[in-house]
Amino acid sequence: MTKTENKGVLKTWKDDRGFGFIKPDDDSDDLFIHISALQGMTRRPYRGDVIFYQVEHGNDGKSKAVNARIEGVDSHSVEKNSDKKWLWISIVVLGLGAIAAAVYVSNI
Numbered sequence: 001m002t003k004t005e006n007k008g009v010l011k012t013w014k015d016d017r018g019f020g021f022i023k024p025d026d027d028s029d030d031l032f033i034h035i036s037a038l039q040g041m042t043r044r045p046y047r048g049d050v051i052f053y054q055v056e057h058g059n060d061g062k063s064k065a066v067n068a069r070i071e072g073v074d075s076h077s078v079e080k081n082s083d084k085k086w087l088w089i090s091i092v093v094l095g096l097g098a099i100a101a102a103v104y105v106s107n108i
Contacts, residue, residue, distance in 0.1 A: 003054065006065075010049045022051050022065055031055065033065040040075040049073075 006024060008031065013020035018035035037053065038045060045051070050071035057063050069075060 005052050005054060007050065007052050010045050010047055010051050013045055013047045015044060020045070020047070022053065031063060031065050033068060037064070037066050037068040038070065041070055042074045042076055043070075045070055 006026070008022040008024040010033070011021050011023040011030060020033055021030040022033050023030055031053075033045075033051065033053065035044070051065065051068055052071060053065035053068035055063050056066045
């Protein structure tokens with residue numbers, strides 16, 4: 001996989017099927033993009049969006065866009081959601097610990 005970031009315009013998009021084709025700025029052939037390449041975007045893509053992406057070449061000889069993002073669209077991080085999960089787990093564990101301590105003290 002190439003680490004170079006490329007740029008193009010989303011030429012077609014079939015939202016019901018979750019894929020489309022990018023017209024690269026370098027005038028190379030249209031490139032397949034699947035919705036999974038746009039993980040973390042706060043909205044789904046629309047035809048005409050500017051897409052930044054990397055290219056992955058498959059064993060079948062076909063290329064596709066990966067690690068893509070939509071210009072001007074915010075992304076949400078999986079790590080932020082993960083951090084919130086650990087915060088809630090910590091709160092629950094501390095709460096259960098406090099209850100156990102209270103029960104222990106009341107039985108002394």
